[in-house]
Amino acid sequence: MRRLPRSVVSSAAAIVSALVLAATPAAATPGHDAEGATEAAEAATVGADHARAHAELRRAAKDAGEYPQARRIGSLASLAASQREANSAFDPALSGRFTDYFPAPDFGVHVAQLPTGKVLLFSFSRVETDPTKETGPTNRIGPANAGRAYLWDPAKGTGARAFKKVTPPVVLMPDGTHAPRPAPFFCAGHSFLPNGMLGVFGGNTGGKGGSGAKLSFVFDPWTEGWYRNRDMAVGRWYPSVVTGADGRQIIMSGQSERGTGTPTPVVERFPALGQPVPWRPFDIPLDISSQRLRSDAPFRNDYPHLFSLRDGMVYGLGRDADQQWLFDPRAQTRTDLPRRPADFRGYGSAVPLPAGFRGPDSVLVLGGDPLDPNTYRLSGGAWTTQEPRAFGRTQDDTLILPDGTLLTVNGAKDTRDYGFGPFNPKADLKFRRTELRDADGRWRLGPAQRLPRGYHSNALVLPDGRVMVTGDELQQIANDPDIKDGMDGSIEIYEPSYLHRGARPSLDRVPAGELAHDAEFSVESSTAADVRRAVLLAPTTVTHAVNTSQRHLELRTTGVRGRTIGLRAPATSADAPPGYYMLFLLDGKGVPSAARWVKLGRR
Numbered sequence: 001m002r003r004l005p006r007s008v009v010s011s012a013a014a015i016v017s018a019l020v021l022a023a024t025p026a027a028a029t030p031g032h033d034a035e036g037a038t039e040a041a042e043a044a045t046v047g048a049d050h051a052r053a054h055a056e057l058r059r060a061a062k063d064a065g066e067y068p069q070a071r072r073i074g075s076l077a078s079l080a081a082s083q084r085e086a087n088s089a090f091d092p093a094l095s096g097r098f099t100d101y102f103p104a105p106d107f108g109v110h111v112a113q114l115p116t117g118k119v120l121l122f123s124f125s126r127v128e129t130d131p132t133k134e135t136g137p138t139n140r141i142g143p144a145n146a147g148r149a150y151l152w153d154p155a156k157g158t159g160a161r162a163f164k165k166v167t168p169p170v171v172l173m174p175d176g177t178h179a180p181r182p183a184p185f186f187c188a189g190h191s192f193l194p195n196g197m198l199g200v201f202g203g204n205t206g207g208k209g210g211s212g213a214k215l216s217f218v219f220d221p222w223t224e225g226w227y228r229n230r231d232m233a234v235g236r237w238y239p240s241v242v243t244g245a246d247g248r249q250i251i252m253s254g255q256s257e258r259g260t261g262t263p264t265p266v267v268e269r270f271p272a273l274g275q276p277v278p279w280r281p282f283d284i285p286l287d288i289s290s291q292r293l294r295s296d297a298p299f300r301n302d303y304p305h306l307f308s309l310r311d312g313m314v315y316g317l318g319r320d321a322d323q324q325w326l327f328d329p330r331a332q333t334r335t336d337l338p339r340r341p342a343d344f345r346g347y348g349s350a351v352p353l354p355a356g357f358r359g360p361d362s363v364l365v366l367g368g369d370p371l372d373p374n375t376y377r378l379s380g381g382a383w384t385t386q387e388p389r390a391f392g393r394t395q396d397d398t399l400i401l402p403d404g405t406l407l408t409v410n411g412a413k414d415t416r417d418y419g420f421g422p423f424n425p426k427a428d429l430k431f432r433r434t435e436l437r438d439a440d441g442r443w444r445l446g447p448a449q450r451l452p453r454g455y456h457s458n459a460l461v462l463p464d465g466r467v468m469v470t471g472d473e474l475q476q477i478a479n480d481p482d483i484k485d486g487m488d489g490s491i492e493i494y495e496p497s498y499l500h501r502g503a504r505p506s507l508d509r510v511p512a513g514e515l516a517h518d519a520e521f522s523v524e525s526s527t528a529a530d531v532r533r534a535v536l537l538a539p540t541t542v543t544h545a546v547n548t549s550q551r552h553l554e555l556r557t558t559g560v561r562g563r564t565i566g567l568r569a570p571a572t573s574a575d576a577p578p579g580y581y582m583l584f585l586l587d588g589k590g591v592p593s594a595a596r597w598v599k600l601g602r603r
Helices: 004-023 033-046 048-066 069-087 475-477
Strands: 097-104 108-114 119-124 147-152 164-166 170-172 180-182 187-194 199-203 217-220 225-226 240-243 249-252 265-271 291-296 305-308 314-317 324-328 331-336 348-354 362-365 375-379 382-388 397-401 406-409 435-439 445-447 456-461 468-471 487-494 521-523 531-537 553-555 554-563 562-569 579-587 596-600
Touching: 048 164, 048 406, 069 240, 069 445, 108 468, 108 521, 119 199, 199 249, 199 348, 217 348, 249 554, 291 331, 305 348, 314 362, 314 406, 375 531, 397 456, 406 468, 531 562
Parallel strands: 187 240
Antiparallel strands: 097 487, 108 119, 119 147, 147 164, 170 180, 187 199, 199 217, 217 225, 240 249, 249 265, 265 291, 305 314, 314 324, 324 331, 348 362, 362 375, 375 382, 397 406, 406 435, 435 445, 456 468, 468 487, 521 562, 531 553, 531 579, 554 562, 579 596
16 A cells, blocks of 8 residues: 555656557457558557547447437437426425436446545447447457546536546556557446545456456545556456455456356455555555455356445345355355345346444345346345335346435346347336335335436435436437537436425534544534434445445434534444445435535444
8 A cells, every 4th residue: 555645646647648648559350440440540640549539430420320310319309208298297205306317428337426526437438329239349359448437526517517537547458459548447346445445346358258357446536546456366347346344345256357158256355465454545555466365256147246234244146046145254255145036137236225223234136137026135144025116127226315215216128128129229118217115115116217227227326315327328329419529428317205395404514534433423413403313325336236335324313412413423344334424414304414424434
């Protein structure tokens, strides 16, 4: 672990920018020889960046003929009209409502709510603008297989100026070309470190149907830069990552560097034992190694759901019914959990259920099978079938809201299939409907979102209590109002019902320093007399319906004196792993304040 002066951080960013400008395209990939030769010739004359931009314009023009702009505009208008009609009967005070819909420069295949209040979005540079084709460079070799990243600052609104490009480091991939390009870290795994940074592991080397990269990065929300660490022991494409009670990250699964169909059983830990855990904002992991654990995790399928529950164990819930395991990070052992009642489940969500003042001790598994609307709860080492949702769906995202209720957004029939076959943007309206689960576990349908969003869809809770919905490059390209303007993606905002029940409580001050577990602390509120609950909500980082970071905890109140409310932090780091949390105050109607960030430290 190195403490880097700000001047060094700025210099590193400048070096990365220089490398991007200096990068030249490698040999063209199969099927793109003519275009590759044209681009190489242009690069010799006008430079790599201009040549790449010209190539993108040529591809966009070609695709516009195959999938005309008028079709995109007409589709978006039709979706807006059907959304208005579907939602006209909903009372916002009971079901919430969708408000803003605006363009974004990234597809949002991966998103993370950062403790600065900004949102990180990252994915890949598109290789097609026809949504009936594969738009990502999954099987491309060379510089077309590249990543990209942006920050959205909600404080700056919804226009282009609210977004900032934060290009990943330039790398030389072991793909035979060794051509420099922004790291292709799409379809990686990620979770938060205790100092608020995001650890990102894996990615796509290209070829072989998609092959795993050994890449290891952190994104620093404080300097807004990427930092590279030592490569992992194995390549991983579609891995899962979870932060344990000690603040270290556990990395499992993913397709190896040998290509699709070769999932790795190797489990790794970052940072390795013997390396310090990054606690402070200026502790930037750089050139730090991960460590292979003695136990393995032979998941047959990608992106298992991982959860660190209040017993300090990591629960690995695979997509196959017979691959449900319990991992002990300290003893480095794996034991079997009971078989899940349902058979194979694809990309569906899973949520650690709120458990009051203690950390979660049960998980609800949802979605992943369009023929099965049931939900399944793992608690006390046993599975039970819980109340079903209205219909089965895959690719859904389920969030814990500040009031402890659950919200499902997004969904599809199957990967890139919204009810009318794969790579067909037409969608069944039902997959646009939200679903809401109350405190008693009952589900009900809510309003419809603008776009159908299935594969690569995402959502997270913002500090102001609203919900950001994004993702699904197929649908975003199919409904892009201007495919040539560089704003590839879109974001829509959902306001939960609690934002339509009257004035919100205020949260005026929280402690600036680190809070110890089980410690008493105080906050200030001008509406302290109206406050009935205080909760911590962990920030979300999510991809492919896998959200390992969610957590909801009630805080004990130790007294109220005037504007001051006394609270007690969660008892242990197993209840709430160290790191940043959003603190909300709620009144008797369940209306939350806007959140303020607090940090739980070491104990």
